[in-house]
Amino acid sequence: MRATIMYGAGDVRVENVPDPSILQPTDAIIRVIRACICGTDLWLYRDMPGSETGVSMGHEAIGIVEAIGRDVRTLERGQVVVMPYASSDGTCEFCKEGLPTACVNLGIMSYQGLNGAQAEALRIPWADGTLYPLDVDTDDARMTSLLTLSDVMGTGHHAAVVARVAPGRRVVVVGDGAVGLCGVIAAKRLGAEQIIMVGRHPDRLALARELGATDIVSERGAEGVERVRELTRGYGAHSVLECVGTREATLLAIEVARPGGAVGRVGLPHYEAIPGAEQTFWKNVTVGGGVAPVRAYIDELLPDILEGRIEPGRVFDRAVGLDGVPDGYRAMNTRESIKVLVSP
Amino acid sequence: MRATIMYGAGDVRVENVPDPSILQPTDAIIRVIRACICGTDLWLYRDMPGSETGVSMGHEAIGIVEAIGRDVRTLERGQVVVMPYASSDGTCEFCKEGLPTACVNLGIMSYQGLNGAQAEALRIPWADGTLYPLDVDTDDARMTSLLTLSDVMGTGHHAAVVARVAPGRRVVVVGDGAVGLCGVIAAKRLGAEQIIMVGRHPDRLALARELGATDIVSERGAEGVERVRELTRGYGAHSVLECVGTREATLLAIEVARPGGAVGRVGLPHYEAIPGAEQTFWKNVTVGGGVAPVRAYIDELLPDILEGRIEPGRVFDRAVGLDGVPDGYRAMNTRESIKVLVSP
Numbered sequence: 001m002r003a004t005i006m007y008g009a010g011d012v013r014v015e016n017v018p019d020p021s022i023l024q025p026t027d028a029i030i031r032v033i034r035a036c037i038c039g040t041d042l043w044l045y046r047d048m049p050g051s052e053t054g055v056s057m058g059h060e061a062i063g064i065v066e067a068i069g070r071d072v073r074t075l076e077r078g079q080v081v082v083m084p085y086a087s088s089d090g091t092c093e094f095c096k097e098g099l100p101t102a103c104v105n106l107g108i109m110s111y112q113g114l115n116g117a118q119a120e121a122l123r124i125p126w127a128d129g130t131l132y133p134l135d136v137d138t139d140d141a142r143m144t145s146l147l148t149l150s151d152v153m154g155t156g157h158h159a160a161v162v163a164r165v166a167p168g169r170r171v172v173v174v175g176d177g178a179v180g181l182c183g184v185i186a187a188k189r190l191g192a193e194q195i196i197m198v199g200r201h202p203d204r205l206a207l208a209r210e211l212g213a214t215d216i217v218s219e220r221g222a223e224g225v226e227r228v229r230e231l232t233r234g235y236g237a238h239s240v241l242e243c244v245g246t247r248e249a250t251l252l253a254i255e256v257a258r259p260g261g262a263v264g265r266v267g268l269p270h271y272e273a274i275p276g277a278e279q280t281f282w283k284n285v286t287v288g289g290g291v292a293p294v295r296a297y298i299d300e301l302l303p304d305i306l307e308g309r310i311e312p313g314r315v316f317d318r319a320v321g322l323d324g325v326p327d328g329y330r331a332m333n334t335r336e337s338i339k340v341l342v343s344p
Numbered sequence: 345m346r347a348t349i350m351y352g353a354g355d356v357r358v359e360n361v362p363d364p365s366i367l368q369p370t371d372a373i374i375r376v377i378r379a380c381i382c383g384t385d386l387w388l389y390r391d392m393p394g395s396e397t398g399v400s401m402g403h404e405a406i407g408i409v410e411a412i413g414r415d416v417r418t419l420e421r422g423q424v425v426v427m428p429y430a431s432s433d434g435t436c437e438f439c440k441e442g443l444p445t446a447c448v449n450l451g452i453m454s455y456q457g458l459n460g461a462q463a464e465a466l467r468i469p470w471a472d473g474t475l476y477p478l479d480v481d482t483d484d485a486r487m488t489s490l491l492t493l494s495d496v497m498g499t500g501h502h503a504a505v506v507a508r509v510a511p512g513r514r515v516v517v518v519g520d521g522a523v524g525l526c527g528v529i530a531a532k533r534l535g536a537e538q539i540i541m542v543g544r545h546p547d548r549l550a551l552a553r554e555l556g557a558t559d560i561v562s563e564r565g566a567e568g569v570e571r572v573r574e575l576t577r578g579y580g581a582h583s584v585l586e587c588v589g590t591r592e593a594t595l596l597a598i599e600v601a602r603p604g605g606a607v608g609r610v611g612l613p614h615y616e617a618i619p620g621a622e623q624t625f626w627k628n629v630t631v632g633g634g635v636a637p638v639r640a641y642i643d644e645l646l647p648d649i650l651e652g653r654i655e656p657g658r659v660f661d662r663a664v665g666l667d668g669v670p671d672g673y674r675a676m677n678t679r680e681s682i683k684v685l686v687s688p
Binding site for chain 1: 445619624630632635
């Protein structure tokens, strides 16, 4: 079969690789019908040292179950499923507590020796705990929105939950990528009174407005902080969604938080320490978040997608086949595209 | 009147100073009947650069109202009151939200030009919002426990609340000072199943056990982390109370937190950035806390003191008059004493 392999910064190739096979009795094989490229993949695309073996890319998919191991109980061949980016056994105490990304059998798809989803098929460990069955046809019009349940919509929602978005709250979303845009959807869905998007890409900001952002701030650093303060009666926001992952974005998130407020971090941190130790202390600002337990959020988010109340699939602005994946990386990396849909 | 002035590291003097007087119509003057020395005061005692004018010390007191400004409505002369360490107007939106330490008229007693409480008397700004009336006599046996409502008991409770202590939770308290010991009381009061005290002073650890600690860890660094993990089935604690304020203590707090857990920081931070940005992210550990809104907690904690269910006054192990204050600083700084009571 064909799969996407990254061999180093900027070096993405679609190649023939061995077909996946059941290795454990709890595995399933899915045929990928929709996948996509993630902002997280771009970190590697920019910085990955050269590798002879490469990394199998992609951690978001909707697929059809093609084979199951002998211990798989909840799935059968032909079932349409969402594949969350992390595999989890569904039975450990963390899974039961709603934190499958702390599963004692956690795997992150495309890393840790697992194959990626920008491919025709892949093996899924702990299939019962990981895959979420969908009652839709493969040509369903809501397919792109359903695909976001595998990562970006659940991740934006996680940021909003950790940042304690609730009716009447003033919210800032830092970062206008796909996760930030899903953060806007999540904040609106949870009843935010004001949603301030901090970003600088006109096309993304226009989409943010359509998805529910009430204000846009494009100034950087201290000017951006000042602008958010002006928009929030001088006090800052109750809830801040950090959807970038840099030290600068995190510091901005903390600076625009209102005393007693909360920052939800979902941008993969590219910094060693969380800035603002004194500022968070004097303001009693809580900093939380992390790898989003998207599998646990599907129950809550799925009905809103099926019934058309949210359309996170709108973050996709380009569609390619597998052969178009390398150009998809290029387009996302140059910001020509927000998020690229892949139909193998 | 006589008051405690610090002129530099290790240089604490009790001197004659002008009597306080009403400056604003919302002020009150209290005569101090009990005050104390705080671990926070020791930071200055160790590091304060020399000063000709000095700093008026002390931010914890029980007093008797001696005079009130013309706009004070809820107090009268002779009323016994708790003085929280921070003054707050009681009417701004932060006060109403239960975060008086973010009051738009916030003052921290003994700082920001305010007089300190290790004195015969002091002026209290925003007396209606700040002082909390007590229905007790000045010789009440519970006086030392009531005094802790001005800071350490409310601060330990804040750490526990932010760290989400609840029935069944495993809790770690980092720091065996008065705040950490009050954190043990708070954790037990909130129903913790296991309370692990991390500290190294035998007298304090013995008291911690009496107050409710179920386990003691005295190892430092990686060994301490390993020991806590052993005590928590390998996963770490749901709730960690950081009651020291150093980078090392904060890193330890993060390292012993269970995935999905929470750290409540109440040690005044002597570090610029919160360590463990990646670890908190991968574990989804929330880091919160800060200057404790102790005024807002008195309603909840007072009945437990009055009815004898908690005795935070047990953290006092030495009592002095005003003249004994300099020696009290010395005794706390050398760890001869946990917390020193001052009866002017």
